[in-house]
Amino acid sequence: MSTELLMKIRIKWIIIYTILLIVFILITASFLIMYMVENDANYSSISFITMMIAVWIAINLARALKTKIPKYRYIEVVKCLSCGYSFKKKPDEGDYILRDVGICPQCSGRLIVYSIYREKVE
Amino acid sequence: MTNNTAFPLDWLLWLVFITIFFYFNRELEIMRIVKEIESYIMLFKQIRDKAVSTVIKAFRKEAAKEGNVIDIKFLEARVMDLIESEVIEPVKLDPYGIVAKLKHLLVTTDENLNLEIKRIVPNITTAMLENLKNLIGSAKVLNFYYKALDHDYRMGKKFKSIWILYQLQALLPFITEIVRAVESNVEAVSKGFPIGDSAGPLTVVRFALKNGFNLEPKQIAEKTVLLEGTYRDRRVIIIKAEGPGGSVGRLDDAIMKVFEIEDKISAIVTVDAALKLESEKTGTIVSGIGVAMGGIGVEKFNIEKIATEKKIPLYAVLIKMSIPEAYATMDKDISEAIDKAIERIERTIEEKTHEGDTVLLIGVGNTIGVYP
Numbered sequence: 001m002s003t004e005l006l007m008k009i010r011i012k013w014i015i016i017y018t019i020l021l022i023v024f025i026l027i028t029a030s031f032l033i034m035y036m037v038e039n040d041a042n043y044s045s046i047s048f049i050t051m052m053i054a055v056w057i058a059i060n061l062a063r064a065l066k067t068k069i070p071k072y073r074y075i076e077v078v079k080c081l082s083c084g085y086s087f088k089k090k091p092d093e094g095d096y097i098l099r100d101v102g103i104c105p106q107c108s109g110r111l112i113v114y115s116i117y118r119e120k121v122e
Numbered sequence: 123m124t125n126n127t128a129f130p131l132d133w134l135l136w137l138v139f140i141t142i143f144f145y146f147n148r149e150l151e152i153m154r155i156v157k158e159i160e161s162y163i164m165l166f167k168q169i170r171d172k173a174v175s176t177v178i179k180a181f182r183k184e185a186a187k188e189g190n191v192i193d194i195k196f197l198e199a200r201v202m203d204l205i206e207s208e209v210i211e212p213v214k215l216d217p218y219g220i221v222a223k224l225k226h227l228l229v230t231t232d233e234n235l236n237l238e239i240k241r242i243v244p245n246i247t248t249a250m251l252e253n254l255k256n257l258i259g260s261a262k263v264l265n266f267y268y269k270a271l272d273h274d275y276r277m278g279k280k281f282k283s284i285w286i287l288y289q290l291q292a293l294l295p296f297i298t299e300i301v302r303a304v305e306s307n308v309e310a311v312s313k314g315f316p317i318g319d320s321a322g323p324l325t326v327v328r329f330a331l332k333n334g335f336n337l338e339p340k341q342i343a344e345k346t347v348l349l350e351g352t353y354r355d356r357r358v359i360i361i362k363a364e365g366p367g368g369s370v371g372r373l374d375d376a377i378m379k380v381f382e383i384e385d386k387i388s389a390i391v392t393v394d395a396a397l398k399l400e401s402e403k404t405g406t407i408v409s410g411i412g413v414a415m416g417g418i419g420v421e422k423f424n425i426e427k428i429a430t431e432k433k434i435p436l437y438a439v440l441i442k443m444s445i446p447e448a449y450a451t452m453d454k455d456i457s458e459a460i461d462k463a464i465e466r467i468e469r470t471i472e473e474k475t476h477e478g479d480t481v482l483l484i485g486v487g488n489t490i491g492v493y494p
């Protein structure tokens with residue numbers, strides 16, 4: 001659903017931030033070199049400003065990389081009414097709680113859907 | 123340190139510079155807010171459109187089951203009509219009897235929607251009909267939020283009011299949370315699995331299962347069923363919406379019917395999902411006094427009324443969750459809390475009633491994915 005759209009926006013920003021970061025690191029480096037060559041204080045203060053901008057971009061990039069879009073996995077617990085035998089599986093389409101889903105392999109009692117839930121995938 | 127001259131600009135120039143700087147800063151700020159709101163409007167629109175197409179897909183799937191092919195243009199127009207349709211609130215100037223009026227409106231709305239859907243897919247099953255109604259309801263909410271946000275944004279831009287835009291921006295996180303929650307509801311309902319709000323019905327069904335109740339449901343009111351059994355020598359009558367379709371039932375009608383047959387009820391216990399605060403853990407079980415029930419309040423009013431008339435104590439068991447969790451497919455934490463909720467119900471029945479008593483246990487909430 002909208003997670004795909006957010007993903008797209010996120011990727012766009014990550015690309016923009018990465019390019020900007022590289023550009024500003026290069027600018028900072030070139031000003032630093034010019035400072036070292038010409039020994040002009042103006043170059044060092046400009047390189048300080050561009051470095052601050054680069055740090056700010058890096059923080060934003062880290063933030064964009066950190067935001068995670070949660071993913072879920074669906075789990076269904078099937079249980080035997082007679083002996084309590086149970087197992088987990090992926091729910092089928094149209095499954096609901098208390099639906100008959102067959103015969104117990106252990107005691108041939110009734111198997112029912114006991115619970116359906118979703119779990120975050122790490 | 124060479125070349126370290128004093129600032130060549132004099133004070134006046136500085137002042138001009140700072141004024142311009144602040145002005146542009148403000149303009150930039152407005153631009154940033156406008157861009158942010160626009161991106162949210164785009165997001166909401168996308169979510170709305172997706173929900174509408176999910177509704178249309180569901181209709182087509184149902185029609186295909188009946189061997190019909192519906193013209194997509196016709197279907198789109200019909201679905202948009204349903205989504206755009208409005209319920210007009212009754213006049214509240216004289217509030218006497220307003221609950222009955224509201225109830226009448228709710229019932230009419232519901233039956234009208236049934237008719238409209240059956241006109242498109244005549245042989246639809248009850249469960250699918252309820253799910254379709256749920257989907258349409260969610261699409262309606264999403265449509266409303268998209269349009270309302272868009273309206274406020276346009277007004278803010280029209281009157282060039284930064285304050286309207288500021289307000290909108292401040293509200294955006296809250297609106298977005300609700301919109302994302304309803305969006306996940308569309309996904310959950312189209313799957314047909316239990317949602318967080320199904321915790322109430324699920325708890326009473328699992329209580330019945332655990333204590334060997336007869337699980338053959340008796341229809342007691344429109345879309346509402348009754349289960350019966352005994353727990354520790356108390357007769358327990360369970361009322362819940364009819365599943366596994368996404369219905370909330372007509373619990374007040376059902377209780378009225380029960381009182382027609384059964385006169386001696388010692389306690390009414392309602393089980394429902396309740397809104398948690400940020401600091402609370404999902405799936406916390408809380409006891410309460412009163413009727414645990416959300417919605418407009420019509421059913422709650424009716425149940426409180428009859429309980430007050432007959433002087434029956436009202437007990438509640440609440441399962442805490444957030445709004446997004448209530449709308450989405452049931453989370454693991456809530457699913458695990460069901461057993462604790464059952465224990466709380468058992469404790470409540472044991473402590474508050476005596477052997478030989480009759481207890482009314484009501485599973486409140488949307489029963490999607492939960493039979494019977």
Ligand SMILES: [Zn+2]
Nearest residue numbers: 080083104107
């Ligand atoms: Zn078995």
